[in-house]
Amino acid sequence: MQTPKKIAIVGSGLVGSLLAIYLRKAGHTVHIYDRSPDIRQIQFSGRSINLAMSNRGWKALDAVGVGDDVRTIAIPMDKRAIHLVDKLNFQNYGQEGESIYSISRGSLNRKMIDLAENAGAEFFFEHKIWDVTLDDATLHIGETERGAWEDKKYDMVFGADGAFSRIRHRMQRQNMFNYSQEFLNMGYKELNIPANADASHKLDKNSFHIWPRGEYMLIALPNLDGSFTCTLFMPFEGENSFAFLTDRKLVEEFFEKNLPDTIDVIPKLAEDFFKNPTSTLVTMKCFPWTYHDKVALIGDACHAIVPFYGQGMNAGFEDISVLYEMIEKYGDDWKTIFSEYEKSRKPNADAIAELSYRNFMEMSSKTADEKFLLQKKIEKSFSDKYPEKWIPLYSRVTFSDRPYAEALAIGDYQNAIMEEVVRMENIESIWDSKEVENKILSLLE
Amino acid sequence: MQTPKKIAIVGSGLVGSLLAIYLRKAGHTVHIYDRSPDIRQIQFSGRSINLAMSNRGWKALDAVGVGDDVRTIAIPMDKRAIHLVDKLNFQNYGQEGESIYSISRGSLNRKMIDLAENAGAEFFFEHKIWDVTLDDATLHIGETERGAWEDKKYDMVFGADGAFSRIRHRMQRQNMFNYSQEFLNMGYKELNIPANADASHKLDKNSFHIWPRGEYMLIALPNLDGSFTCTLFMPFEGENSFAFLTDRKLVEEFFEKNLPDTIDVIPKLAEDFFKNPTSTLVTMKCFPWTYHDKVALIGDACHAIVPFYGQGMNAGFEDISVLYEMIEKYGDDWKTIFSEYEKSRKPNADAIAELSYRNFMEMSSKTADEKFLLQKKIEKSFSDKYPEKWIPLYSRVTFSDRPYAEALAIGDYQNAIMEEVVRMENIESIWDSKEVENKILSLLE
Structure with a gap:
């Protein structure tokens, strides 16, 4: 005391x-x-x-x-649900039983x-x-x-x-x-996916939902009452921007075209869009x-x-x-x-x-990129086999209490290794092979 | 109007x-x-x-x-007077007739x-x-x-x-x-070289005087009345620092050892040192x-x-x-x-x-470095011959009104070229040769 x-x-x-x-x-x-x-x-x-x-x-x-x-x-959310325009992918955050909340x-x-x-x-x-x-x-x-x-x-x-x-x-x-x-040239706006009539969730409850669209993205996180709190991150100015979405019609058309699977689940889209403020990020x-x-x-x-x-x-x-x-x-x-x-x-x-x-780049662009998802699969496979040799960056930040500065440094080191690995010939077919495993082991030495 | x-x-x-x-x-x-x-x-x-x-x-x-x-x-000051512990070098700032004031x-x-x-x-x-x-x-x-x-x-x-x-x-x-x-971990203090009895200058009047000593340096600029305004730039903490120079004896010993040719020309050294404030740099x-x-x-x-x-x-x-x-x-x-x-x-x-x-690095360290002075000589010689192909960085900043951003970019480009040139074999003896000139011309292409 x-x-x-x-x-x-x-x-x-x-x-x-x-x-x-x-x-x-x-x-x-x-x-x-x-x-x-x-x-x-x-x-x-x-x-x-x-x-x-x-x-x-x-x-x-x-x-x-x-x-x-x-x-x-x-x-608990144990995975990303990645909403592409034409399909839905899932990507686990960590090992079995690891979740963010x-x-x-x-x-x-x-x-x-x-x-x-x-x-x-x-x-x-x-x-x-x-x-x-x-x-x-x-x-x-x-x-x-x-x-x-x-x-x-x-x-x-x-x-x-x-x-x-x-x-x-x-x-x-x-x-x-x-x-x-330092402010980003990007703001954010809260939107809402209400619960079903029976208080169940309209989307998978245990996922962190992302709609990655390059320079902008939408995310949705579950609430206890069955609703989701959504956040739209978007540039203030330019082609796909808050400055462009000036009336109900433009907002609705924009979502129909670019975020089609949200139309049915965000009923008060335009209303919330113009009622809720656009906030800054610093x-x-x-x-x-x-x-x-x-x-x-x-x-x-x-x-x-x-x-x-x-x-x-x-x-x-x-x-x-x-x-x-x-x-x-x-x-x-x-x-x-x-x-x-x-x-x-x-x-x-x-x-x-x-x-x-x-x-932001990882969430809004890379999650929609096949090469990036492959890299994550290779990392996971190697890390499952050699957990003492490879803790993925996301896990070190999120599921450990190792210093952030260490996570940043080791993450950069791992990324340099992975850049070499994904350049291997036929990596799409051999990603799970002994050859790739040995390549990583040799690069780690 | x-x-x-x-x-x-x-x-x-x-x-x-x-x-x-x-x-x-x-x-x-x-x-x-x-x-x-x-x-x-x-x-x-x-x-x-x-x-x-x-x-x-x-x-x-x-x-x-x-x-x-x-x-x-x-x-007008047309050159640097570089006071090493054991000798005095001069380095012109620009072309004949170019001065800073x-x-x-x-x-x-x-x-x-x-x-x-x-x-x-x-x-x-x-x-x-x-x-x-x-x-x-x-x-x-x-x-x-x-x-x-x-x-x-x-x-x-x-x-x-x-x-x-x-x-x-x-x-x-x-x-x-x-x-x-952002503050530097270095401060500065004004000191003074008074005029001679006949109001003439104790050091060369048309030089910017530098005592380059690595992590610290002293400079002196002339005044109309025959005096020089001196500025000591030095870290706040550490071995050679303001924190170390806590009494008259330490200050005087420090100057005698490291800046011996200033002893005769700065009569009120310790007095000014403790009277004048130590200022910050941001x-x-x-x-x-x-x-x-x-x-x-x-x-x-x-x-x-x-x-x-x-x-x-x-x-x-x-x-x-x-x-x-x-x-x-x-x-x-x-x-x-x-x-x-x-x-x-x-x-x-x-x-x-x-x-x-x-x-700061150029003034406090490089001006005491033979390799750097050689590089400046090569640059000057090439620039004299091909003024339209090579304006040295210092001249672009100081003697032109071209944008600073352009000076920074071209300066980096020129520096990369010079790094190759000074790696040439026997550069100390061939620096003024046709071979070096051709090397620079080819690198500029």
């Missing part, structure tokens, strides 16, 4: 709530601030992407005993807040934090940025306030603070993440990534696991806890940012 | 003042705001690096008829403000701009960030307020604004640079670079040349003027950022 501190967490999202549970467990007083109303009292926004919980997320939840609570609202962001957030409250954390909703004084961990709270502020001093402040963090905003204005934010990097032993950033507030690897929440939860590891190692030495935490996490945050950025 | 507008420029530095002259010429009312006192009334800061004016800078000055005014305070930042800034005032621009010093309303180009001015503000509405606002621009700060908080700031990139036809960033406010190519001011002045080109082309269509301006400048700003970053 550490010396109890009075700690403020800014942001009541997934990372903020889980961090609160960890800090309560370590014996601290925890106040969580959020500028928004209590998400348990309101309708959700129509701009979310379903979460895909995987190994790193579960590990962080299970370590404080809340994994099983969350499992009650999760649906679809969870609606709203449901999970509500549950996490309940769990944090049960653990003794105190929530202050509709409290807007405009600034923080770094030297003494004082929050400045008020109705408006230019209006009167109330000051609340803590022993420590965590910024878990997401990609547009106010806490980071203050740190950014210091000398030697490295920072970047990669944000920064360093340092902490200020002395007073202030630390965590989750999206210090490493916002694009959603194409389904690792945003998992990476944020892993921040908490690593922070807690440092707490167990360094006790009350918060200066060392913070500096070891940021040192350990930064290269891994950069790596998952890169992997996530690259994965 | 355009329809006259009421225009505010934030920042009375070099770019702000020159922009004011251009906008006055085009018939506009121009108000310039600066948070600092009038630089003409105060002592300078002890943290400047002398400027090296080159072709792009002169072009922008001459086009509004103020080049000759500035020439009165400029000293040393100017003290303070003197130039004072002169530019005088010139802008003479042109009819009105200056408001000690006016702190805290925010801008982008939609109607309204400045918010006040003593403190949280105190009372006065609003001043303009037709247009230019942010010429440097790397930590408040105008950009507001633009940054918009969606889809890309931004990065590369800042962003996009977009403009907001509708209301707000535009210019100079360091949209592209701050490290100083190792001596192009920071030149690039800022070239922004003004390009903006004016667009004004002449598009008349009163400010929306198009702004969008063509940012589209034209952005790739070139990125290119000079990259070239500047790389040039």
Whole structure:
């Protein structure tokens, strides 16, 4: 047990709530601030992407005993269902029994807040934090940025306030603070596949559904109530773009032509298309993440990534696991806890940012490419036989807790090998042969 | 002549003042705001690096008829004087008659403000701009960030307020604004070589002096009064670093050992070392640079670079040349003027950022490397003979107004060729031969 501190967490999202549970467990007083109303009292926004919980997320939840609570609202997905214009392919994510888990962001957030409250954390909703004084961990709270502020001093402040963090905003204005934010030229829009009348799912429930179309794609993830939350990723400008889809007729024609098997399952297509906002996608990097032993950033507030690897929440939860590891190692030495935490996490945050950025290409184009699917089959076959020699990149990221930076490096190495393998003569017919196996073994040496 | 507008420029530095002259010429009312006192009334800061004016800078000055005014305070430097520990080498910058020009930042800034005032621009010093309303180009001015503000509405606002621009700060908080700031792990400190008693220079007056020492370096640029402004660039941490030089004795020993020929010419070494601040070096990139036809960033406010190519001011002045080109082309269509301006400048700003970053290595290490000096000799010899086939990178950046992006691309191409050439057998003895010339000609084909 550490010396109890009075700690403020800014942001009541997934990372903020889980961090609160960890800090309560370590014996601290925890106040969580959020500028928004209590998400348990309101309708959700129509701009979310379903979460895909995987190994790193579960590990962080299970370590404080809340994994099983969350499992009650999760649906396993053990494969991709790849919807080509004229056929449907399936591709397993991992070994038998390995799945990622679809969870609606709203449901999970509500549950996490309940769990944090049960653990003794105190929530202050509709409290807007405009600034923080770094030297003494004082929050400045008020109705408006230019209006009167109330000051609340803590022993420590965590910024878990997401990609547009106010806490980071203050740190950014210091000398030697490295920072970047880069938006994709692509946005996303939520759509919906409702449940059947009997509350069953209209598409295979245990699949992550993808409609890969090159520069744009649609995905669908299952919900408990039989519906699917769909997300359309598409460029803002150009031929197949949000700018082009300006009225009901254009939207309906576009889906009929390019996504024909969605027509029957998305009944309120045009309505939702124009009702739901088009959201942006940003990669944000920064360093340092902490200020002395007073202030630390965590989750999206210090490493916002694009959603194409389904690792945003998992990476944020892993921040908490690593922070807690440092707490167990360094006790009350918060200066060392913070500096070891940021040192350990930064290269891994950069790596998952890169992997996530690259994965749009894999999802939207390569899943429709026969050569790529063959490569995945060869990898799987070899990995089944030599699991100690070859963990596929996706598995290392999703089903292990090996560092993301290691996954990125080994993934690049494996990819160079596979590029040679798929160039072998008649690879389509010999892919499962001893010859290919020996080729990979020799390249691995 | 355009329809006259009421225009505010934030920042009375070099770019702000020159922009004011251009906008006055085009018939506009121009108000310039600066948070600092009038630089003409105060002592300078002890943290400047002398400027090296080159072709792009002169072009922008001459086009509004103020080049000759500035020439009165400029000293031509036609070569590098390279101070090795045991000898002194010289390396010409360009062709006969080609020079860069040393100017003290303070003197130039004072002169530019005088010139802008003479042109009819009105200056408001000690006016702190805290925010801008982008939609109607309204400045918010006040003593403190949280105190009372006065609003001043303009037709247009230019942010010429440097790397930590408040105008950009507001633009940054918009969606889809890309931004990065990256600090070097190296800082700089101003030192001084005073004039001789007869006001003559202690070192060659028409040289840019460099003491290349690998991970750190010292430079010295001449002033009109016979002194030199020196700048020590050095890592913050590590073996040869600012962190290591903690007292007078260590500083003096360090200079005696590593920079022996400076001992006699820098009399107040330790005093200045501890009196002058250690400053940081940042590369800042962003996009977009403009907001509708209301707000535009210019100079360091949209592209701050490290100083190792001596192009920071030149690039800022070239922004003004390009903006004016667009004004002449598009008349009163400010929306198009702004969008063509940012589209034209952005790739070139990125290119000079990259070239500047790389040039530290050239200055601090390669100038001490015989192989590199040989390569420069070969390039010069070939370029003298075939000026239309080979303009060296440094000349293209410094003595031409070809786009920086072109310089970067062609420079990389030339470098690949030179890497082959210096690998030729006996290159040290045959470097000036027909054989080498033919080799380059064949590689260029």
